Amino acid sequence: MQHRTTKTNCRLCSYLCGLEARIVDEQIVELHPDPSRYPYDAGIVNGCARFHSNLEFLNHPKRINYPLKRSAERGANSWRRISWDQALDEISDKLLRLKARFGAETLATAIGGPHTTFWPLHRFMNLFGSPNNVGIGQICWNPSIWVNSLTFGWPLENEIDPEKTECAILWGVNPSESDNSLFWRQVLAYRRTGKPLIVIDPRETRTARLTEHWLAPIPGTDAALALGLLHVIINENLYAQQFVDSWCHGFDQLKQQVVDYSPERVAQVTGLPAAKIIQVARTYASAGTASIFHGRGIDQIGANSIQVHRGIACLKGVTGNVDRPGASLLSDMPEYIPEIDLERTDLLPASQREKQLGRERIQLQTYTGYELLTRYTLQHGKQLPARYLTSAQPNLVWRAMLESRPYPIRALVVSGSNPLICQADSQLIGQALQSLDLLVALELFPNSVTSLADYILPMAGSLERPVLQTNAGVANIAYGGPQAIVPLFERRCDFDFWRELGLRCGQKEYWPWDDFTASLDHISTSLGISWENFCETGLYAPPPQYHKHQSYQADGQPGFATPSGKIELYSEILNQVGSSPLPFHQPQAEPSAEFPLLLITGGRKQPHWASSFRWLKSLEKPGAVPEAEVSPTTAKALGLAEGQLVTVATPHGEATFTLKIINMKDNVVNVDYGWWFPQQSLAAPELGGAFVANANNLTTAAFESADPILGQWTYNRILCRLAPALAAEQATINADQPEQVLA
Ligand SMILES: Nc1nc2c(c(=O)[nH]1)N[C@H]1C(S)=C(S)[C@@H](COP(=O)(O)OP(=O)(O)OC[C@H]3O[C@@H](n4cnc5c(=O)[nH]c(N)nc54)[C@H](O)[C@@H]3O)O[C@H]1N2
Ligand SMILES: Nc1nc2c(c(=O)[nH]1)N[C@H]1C(S)=C(S)[C@@H](COP(=O)(O)OP(=O)(O)OC[C@H]3O[C@@H](n4cnc5c(=O)[nH]c(N)nc54)[C@H](O)[C@@H]3O)O[C@H]1N2
Ligand code: SF4
Ligand SMILES: [Mo]
Numbered sequence: 001m002q003h004r005t006t007k008t009n010c011r012l013c014s015y016l017c018g019l020e021a022r023i024v025d026e027q028i029v030e031l032h033p034d035p036s037r038y039p040y041d042a043g044i045v046n047g048c049a050r051f052h053s054n055l056e057f058l059n060h061p062k063r064i065n066y067p068l069k070r071s072a073e074r075g076a077n078s079w080r081r082i083s084w085d086q087a088l089d090e091i092s093d094k095l096l097r098l099k100a101r102f103g104a105e106t107l108a109t110a111i112g113g114p115h116t117t118f119w120p121l122h123r124f125m126n127l128f129g130s131p132n133n134v135g136i137g138q139i140c141w142n143p144s145i146w147v148n149s150l151t152f153g154w155p156l157e158n159e160i161d162p163e164k165t166e167c168a169i170l171w172g173v174n175p176s177e178s179d180n181s182l183f184w185r186q187v188l189a190y191r192r193t194g195k196p197l198i199v200i201d202p203r204e205t206r207t208a209r210l211t212e213h214w215l216a217p218i219p220g221t222d223a224a225l226a227l228g229l230l231h232v233i234i235n236e237n238l239y240a241q242q243f244v245d246s247w248c249h250g251f252d253q254l255k256q257q258v259v260d261y262s263p264e265r266v267a268q269v270t271g272l273p274a275a276k277i278i279q280v281a282r283t284y285a286s287a288g289t290a291s292i293f294h295g296r297g298i299d300q301i302g303a304n305s306i307q308v309h310r311g312i313a314c315l316k317g318v319t320g321n322v323d324r325p326g327a328s329l330l331s332d333m334p335e336y337i338p339e340i341d342l343e344r345t346d347l348l349p350a351s352q353r354e355k356q357l358g359r360e361r362i363q364l365q366t367y368t369g370y371e372l373l374t375r376y377t378l379q380h381g382k383q384l385p386a387r388y389l390t391s392a393q394p395n396l397v398w399r400a401m402l403e404s405r406p407y408p409i410r411a412l413v414v415s416g417s418n419p420l421i422c423q424a425d426s427q428l429i430g431q432a433l434q435s436l437d438l439l440v441a442l443e444l445f446p447n448s449v450t451s452l453a454d455y456i457l458p459m460a461g462s463l464e465r466p467v468l469q470t471n472a473g474v475a476n477i478a479y480g481g482p483q484a485i486v487p488l489f490e491r492r493c494d495f496d497f498w499r500e501l502g503l504r505c506g507q508k509e510y511w512p513w514d515d516f517t518a519s520l521d522h523i524s525t526s527l528g529i530s531w532e533n534f535c536e537t538g539l540y541a542p543p544p545q546y547h548k549h550q551s552y553q554a555d556g557q558p559g560f561a562t563p564s565g566k567i568e569l570y571s572e573i574l575n576q577v578g579s580s581p582l583p584f585h586q587p588q589a590e591p592s593a594e595f596p597l598l599l600i601t602g603g604r605k606q607p608h609w610a611s612s613f614r615w616l617k618s619l620e621k622p623g624a625v626p627e628a629e630v631s632p633t634t635a636k637a638l639g640l641a642e643g644q645l646v647t648v649a650t651p652h653g654e655a656t657f658t659l660k661i662i663n664m665k666d667n668v669v670n671v672d673y674g675w676w677f678p679q680q681s682l683a684a685p686e687l688g689g690a691f692v693a694n695a696n697n698l699t700t701a702a703f704e705s706a707d708p709i710l711g712q713w714t715y716n717r718i719l720c721r722l723a724p725a726l727a728a729e730q731a732t733i734n735a736d737q738p739e740q741v742l743a
Helices: 042-046 051-059 084-102 119-128 142-152 182-192 222-235 241-247 251-260 263-270 274-285 303-318 339-343 367-380 394-403 426-434 494-504 516-525 531-537 548-554 572-576 632-638 727-734
Strands: 003-009 018-024 027-033 068-070 078-081 107-111 156-158 167-171 197-200 213-215 290-294 328-330 411-415 438-443 455-458 467-469 478-481 597-601 627-630 645-650 653-661 668-671 716-724
Touching: 003 478, 027 042, 027 051, 068 084, 084 107, 084 411, 084 438, 084 455, 084 494, 107 119, 119 339, 119 494, 142 156, 142 303, 142 367, 156 290, 167 182, 167 274, 182 197, 197 274, 213 274, 222 251, 222 263, 222 274, 222 303, 241 303, 251 303, 263 274, 274 290, 290 303, 367 572, 394 426, 478 516, 478 531, 494 516, 516 531, 627 632, 632 653
Parallel strands: 107 411, 167 197, 167 290, 197 213, 411 438, 438 455, 597 668, 627 653
Antiparallel strands: 003 018, 018 027, 068 078, 068 455, 156 328, 467 478, 597 716, 627 668, 645 653, 645 716
16 A cells, blocks of 8 residues: 655635545545644634635546547536547647637637636637636625726735734625625634724624624615714815825825715715714724725625725725825735736737627727836836736627627637526526537536536546646735645546547647646746745745835836825826826615615635535535525514525516525615535536526626626616515525436
């Protein structure tokens, strides 16, 4: 028997905690936290439910282990095993033929959260010539990346430090459920100091329960709240006058803009007491060092998302809580090879950039918007990753599949994502996927998307592949480590798929690395160390540098890499693209007799993670069901009781949930997202119960109603109604049927 112990990392979320694996005859028999690497605390790792699922995840009988080719009509979930070479030859052949007929833009890709390394996909797409990648960036991450880059010249990292931070605001973020590691620990440590903690969330989450300062605004009204706080801070002269004079651009215009947002008016819009708004403004502005963290609560409120982010940026600007310890940090560009140099957007011809869907109406999330921003960030020699910030507006991509307008999209590769569950408008996506000539799923487990595919390719996951997290090249940090074992069966890394496809599509000179590890070695070598040496600590994180705007200025550069060289309270770039240069609150449709309630979707819950891990027994919580949450008053007014099956209906569709009564804003409903039922038939039309309790039956990303700045859609604040479920819906949710046929 061969025994060995090796370092490796958990890959069941992007923290990539350091582990040690004991291996006998190339089988992992034991996994332990490795206290010598991140998070340097075995207790944190042992406290994470998903850590204990790693071996089930690796060895699960339902894992996809071989390339599969569809052997009956699309959606029948009937498969034939083929070789990798056959799969890659056939896929590349089909892609090249579709490209010759319809142009490279006929290929789209769909990606999700950072489950894997996406630069190989982006590199392939740039070389192939397609601008059409569908991501989730518009409603996760991009709003703050864009806004901070417009306002400060580069993204910020927020800090919560028990010693230095004197006031912390958690705005639309709930780390008690969404974070298994460092951030939640930091919040708890800060809380123990007794310094003010303010939580802004329509629901009384476990995070909100940490503090007496819980503000529950009406969903989607956060931009008005930010402007109300600015109103008080400016009117009461609580802002950092000297800092504003030296470093802020457009203070007078901002001052004028917030005149209309008196606490009394903002109280009416947000449903918060005016006294509370005044109190929070005073607490934040007088703290000296204060920080604001934000999450999906404010990324997913459509047109008001960019506005609240701009409002928060202005709050940080006028109080001087920028570029200083305990508040926020102007992050750096990586010293190692950054994402932008790996994705190679420079190779996507201008004529193909022109074909990005929606560019005529979208102001920033386009190649034009990206190039405009880059002109300024380059003042500090910095460049953001391009593909995330130029991803296509998804609704236009699904429609181009169905309607061939403005041109046909006939092929899609899905990688690290489940668009049918996680993108808006699930029914439309279901139809779009069924209409394709070629659908390829790079997956670990069968799901509603693999059921509709032509080819399913088996991906290597946690413990089987090396991992390196680089925050997409917006900060000078990198962490990761090696795989514990070679991938089981015929599983391979996403990198291998894109490289092999690239080689077959005439991209040979751009894929010099034989495998993923060789590409990681190339990246780490730019830091002067081999990948093997990097894996010893698994971390590259030079100490943070503060007050950089001053050192830039001392070097004769602008302090901030913006058009004015200052913090742009008044954004010259937004002005230039025809958008409001100052933050504002955009009034939204109000509840009506038909749809009297407001819906928010997707408040996170442990241990679930979107649509992932639904096969794992070790993560099943006894009695866990998809829930719709309302306040006691709302339940009473509707005559509904806890535990009852209810149907939530919006103008876009319906879905069924179990009612849960919690302390939250009245007349608001929160539904879980990510639910499907692997034990139900995976074949069409059920697709594993994909349309039963799916939050995204209830949402839309319709281009016409999307926000013109990023093409954003709304997951939070949708008009809805709630009623007891009909008998038929009760039967569907309880159905238990056999699944996959493997011929
Ligand atoms: N367990 C678990 N953890 C996860 C994930 C998961 O699926 N499961 N997903 C990961 C991903 S992809 C992400 S992006 C992060 C997200 O991490 P978070 O942002 O912390 O997570 P959410 O629960 O989506 O949203 C935060 C809060 O916003 C509130 N909210 C909703 N609408 C509004 C509004 O209009 N205004 C305000 N102020 N608040 C509002 C919700 O009630 C919710 O409590 O979590 C990551 N972590
Ligand atoms: N209504 C509503 N919709 C939402 C949200 C919401 O709050 N409300 N949140 C949004 C947010 S913030 C996000 S980030 C998205 C999340 O959207 P997704 O990232 O699409 O979420 P998952 O359902 O986790 O799908 C990830 C898939 O990747 C697969 N996978 C895991 N590792 C690998 C790998 O290494 N390679 C490959 N090829 N595949 C892998 C998993 O098996 C899984 O099927 O959802 C968004 N959708
Ligand atoms: S799932 Fe848990 S153990 Fe794994 S990386 Fe994330 S926090 Fe760490
Ligand atoms: Mo996300």
